[in-house]
Amino acid sequence: xxxxxxxxxxxxxxxxxxxxxNEIERSYLIAEEIHDGVVRQSGEPYITHPLHVxxxxxxxxxxxxxxxxxxxxxxxxxxxxxxFGKEDIAYLINPEVAELVDGVTKISRxxxxxxxxxxxxxxxxxxxxxxxxxxxxxxxxxDRLHNMRTLQYKKxxxxxxxxIETMEVFVPLALSIGAYRIKGELEDLSLQYIxxxxxxxxxENRDRLEEIRKPLIMEVKAKLEYILxxxxxxxxxxxxxxxxxxxxxxxxxxxxxxxxxxxxxxKIIVDTVDDCYRALRYVHQNYRPINGRFRxxxxxxxxxxxxxxxxxxxxxxxxxxxxIYIPNKGVTTLGEVSEYGKIKIRTGNMNxxxxxxxxxxxxxxxxxxxxxxxxxxxxxxxxxxxxxLNEIDEVSAGEDNTFIDxxxxxxxxxxxxxxTPEGIQIELPEGSTAVDFICQAYPYLLExxxxxxxxxxxxxxxxxxxxxxxxxxxxxxxxxxxxxLEGAKTPKAREKVKFISNGQNA
Numbered sequence: 001x002x003x004x005x006x007x008x009x010x011x012x013x014x015x016x017x018x019x020x021x022n023e024i025e026r027s028y029l030i031a032e033e034i035h036d037g038v039v040r041q042s043g044e045p046y047i048t049h050p051l052h053v054x055x056x057x058x059x060x061x062x063x064x065x066x067x068x069x070x071x072x073x074x075x076x077x078x079x080x081x082x083x084f085g086k087e088d089i090a091y092l093i094n095p096e097v098a099e100l101v102d103g104v105t106k107i108s109r110x111x112x113x114x115x116x117x118x119x120x121x122x123x124x125x126x127x128x129x130x131x132x133x134x135x136x137x138x139x140x141x142x143d144r145l146h147n148m149r150t151l152q153y154k155k156x157x158x159x160x161x162x163x164i165e166t167m168e169v170f171v172p173l174a175l176s177i178g179a180y181r182i183k184g185e186l187e188d189l190s191l192q193y194i195x196x197x198x199x200x201x202x203x204e205n206r207d208r209l210e211e212i213r214k215p216l217i218m219e220v221k222a223k224l225e226y227i228l229x230x231x232x233x234x235x236x237x238x239x240x241x242x243x244x245x246x247x248x249x250x251x252x253x254x255x256x257x258x259x260x261x262x263x264x265x266x267k268i269i270v271d272t273v274d275d276c277y278r279a280l281r282y283v284h285q286n287y288r289p290i291n292g293r294f295r296x297x298x299x300x301x302x303x304x305x306x307x308x309x310x311x312x313x314x315x316x317x318x319x320x321x322x323x324i325y326i327p328n329k330g331v332t333t334l335g336e337v338s339e340y341g342k343i344k345i346r347t348g349n350m351n352x353x354x355x356x357x358x359x360x361x362x363x364x365x366x367x368x369x370x371x372x373x374x375x376x377x378x379x380x381x382x383x384x385x386x387x388x389l390n391e392i393d394e395v396s397a398g399e400d401n402t403f404i405d406x407x408x409x410x411x412x413x414x415x416x417x418x419x420t421p422e423g424i425q426i427e428l429p430e431g432s433t434a435v436d437f438i439c440q441a442y443p444y445l446l447e448x449x450x451x452x453x454x455x456x457x458x459x460x461x462x463x464x465x466x467x468x469x470x471x472x473x474x475x476x477x478x479x480x481x482x483x484x485l486e487g488a489k490t491p492k493a494r495e496k497v498k499f500i501s502n503g504q505n506a
Contacts, residue, residue, distance in 0.1 A: 001044075002051045004028045010058055011065065020065035023093050027069040030092060034076045034084065041153040049146060050074060056142035060182070060356045061363050064372075067135050069093055070100035074139060077105045103129050103136035104143065120400040123169055127407060128393055130176065131386045134379055135372070137173055138359050141182050144170045148189040163193035172412045176385035178304035179357030187245035195248070202244050205257055210241060210264060216315050217264050217341055220287065223317060224268065227282050235279065236269040236348075261293075261312050262342035269351050273298060276345045280309050283343055287313035290340060298350075300425045302417075303384040305353055305361075309345040384427040385411060391491040410490060416467040428490075434461045435487030437471050439496050446500055450477040462487030 008021060016024075031050050038046035054071040057064075073093070077085055090098035106122050129136035148166055151159050167190045174183035191199045221237050228235045242263050251257060268279050276298060283289075293312035301307050316339060349368050352360040358379065361370040370378070379386050388410055396403035414430040418437050426441050434452040438461070442449060451474040452461055458474070462483045465471070488494040 001048060002055050004051065007051070007054055007058065007068065011063060011068065014063045016063060016065050023097070024065055024069050024072070027072040027093055027097070030089075031072045031076055034080050034082075038079070040150070042150055046075075046079075052146040053139070053142045056145050057138065060138070060142065060179075060359060061352065062138060062356075062359050064135065064362065066094070066096045066100060067139060069097045070104070070135075071139055071142060073097065073101050074104045074143060077101060100133070100135060100139065103133060104139050117400065120404045124400050124403050124407075126169065127173065127389065127411070130173070130383075131380055131389060134177060134358055134376060137177060138357075141170060141174055141179065141186075145182065145186065148186060151189070151193065159193045163190040166190045167194065168408075168412055172385075174357070176304055176383065176411075177357035177359070177379075178302065178306045178353060179355070179359070180306070181355040182357070184243040184246070188243050191245045191248060198248060199244055202247050202251070202257070206241070206244065206247065206263065209257065213264055214239075217266065220315055220317070220341065221266055223286065224266070224283065227286060228268070228270075228279055231278070231282055233275050233279055233282075234271055235275075238267040238269065240265050240267055261290075261340045265342035265344065267351070268343060268345045269348055270345065272347060276309055276347060279345050280311065283311065283313060283345070286317055287315065287343075289313050298346075300423070302425075303382055303427045305358055305378070305383075307346060307350040308354065310342065311345075312340055312342050314339055315341045384415070388429070388490060388492075395491040406491070416465060416469075418465050418467075418469045418471055421470065421472050428465065432465055432489055433487035434459065434463050434465060434471055435484055435497065436490050436493045437465060438473065439488070439490070439493035441471075442473060443496060445473065445475075446496055448475045449473045450475055450479045460487075 004025065008024065011021060011024065028051075032047050035046040035050075040046055040049060050072045053074060054068050057067055057071055062068075073089060076089075086098045086102045089101055103125075107118065107125060126137070126140055129140075144166060147162065151162060154162065166186055171183055171186050171190070174180075174186060188199075217239065221239060225235065225237050242260070242265070247257060247260070247263065250260065257263065268283075270276055270279055290312045293310075295310040298307045298309060346354065349360075349364045352364065358375050361368070361375050362372065363369070389407075392403060392406045392410060396406060409431075410429045415427055416430055416432065418426050418428060420426070420441055424441065426437055428436055428440070434454065438449055438452070439446065452459055452463070453472040453474060454463060454465070454469055460483055461480070484497045484500075485494075488497045
């Protein structure tokens with residue numbers, strides 16, 4: 001069982017100042033007193049929960065002492081049987097911890113006429129904290145992670161209710177900040193309760209395929225380790241297995257598990273960006289790349305700060321390193337052994353960010369390390385989730401129901417990526433149209449644009465976009481106002497199109 005001593009020991013190793021260690025110890029003692037005599041449904045003392053939440057943050061490589069204190073205190077305001085509030089935490093610990101605890105505390109039921117109204121307000125409070133202080137999101141993710149890991153102790157109806165909420169709210173939040181490792185675990189923990197039979201079937205089938213395919217992939221791993229070392233590229237190659245929920249979602253879109261190239265894949269971790277591209281060269285020289293399946297997320301960084309090179313290659317090696325593919329006649333295809341495999345190439349810093357999202361920036365090597373203020377500014381300026389969130393927050397004003405409805409359609413959903421002719425990447429909610437793209441990519445040209453060319457074809461502006469579409473604008477012809485209004489899905493697009501339309505009609 002985790003103890004406060006375990007947490008303190010790690011934080012001291014990370015050179016956390018003594019005065020901050022003292023605050024953490026005080027936070028623990030306050031939480032222990034408030035939760036004294038309370039047990040979880042597992043039968044464990046309640047204090048084990050905040051301890052696990054704090055340790056989850058540490059496992060995410062978060063050593064911010066104020067966050068650790070807030071994790072230990074995160075349920076104290078809500079659960080205290082005596083009057084205990086934000087002001088007490090500010091006085092006993094510090095004002096910053098008080099703000100964090102207040103940020104993760106649910107709004108009291110007495111302020112609402114129904115349970116649904118309370119749920120909507122609390123969901124809004126969680127989501128909008130991204131633009132205020134991302135640390136609140138991280139504490140909530142650490143909290144939800146422990147709750148999902150212990151969901152077996154809840155009643156059946158509560159299990160499914162919590163799993164659905166996790167999938168609908170917390171998984172998109174983890175994705176919004178690029179915390180893919182947290183996202184993957186939350187997805188799989190949720191799917192076990194939402195679709196238990198499908199989860200079990202996919203897991204069994206994945207394990208069966210892994211037994212067949214892993215030996216060939218490990219051969220590729222060994223060869224690439226040798227080649228990159230020979231070319232003086234320090235590397236660490238990691239074998240990975242795709243999480244069950246991602247497989248489940250792909251199968252729902254018509255994919256067969258037998259034909260998925262990325263069920264099992266390799267991550268090549270190198271030291272520098274230059275090494276990423278050098279490693280890619282030697283991968284492609286020795287394993288033939290598959291046309292149309294290369295993605296450069298270093299040159300085109302995701303708005304959630306994810307960076308990596310992705311390529312899919314033939315797993316049958318060339319016998320020459322000249323760059324000319326020569327089939328190796330010693331390799332035979334073994335029935336269910338896929339001939340193709342995915343390889344991701346990134347630096348160690350990129351790998352940390354991919355695992356834990358923006359929080360990792362505080363622990364990266366110089367000059368990549370960022371302060372909390374710098375991280376928050378980056379989110380407000382460049383994170384598309386945060387940008388649309390602000391638009392929704394303004395449009396819905398005090399209407400929580402409207403906010404949740406718009407968030408469900410525009411935020412808590414899949415996103416696509418479309419591109420300008422110059423290769424600039426634009427992130428949009430799934431279901432967005434060319435109008436939404438134009439309003440985001442070319443707002444300053446909105447009055448001159450009359451139409452679009454999508455992937456080389458003239459198309460209506462209300463055309464729904466697909467992932468990786470390329471859009472070129474047209475300025476000749478007549479603007480069909482009704483199609484523009486029909487195509488505007490996001491609040492920003494609707495506002496701009498209505499403004500232009502009113503100007504034309506004046």
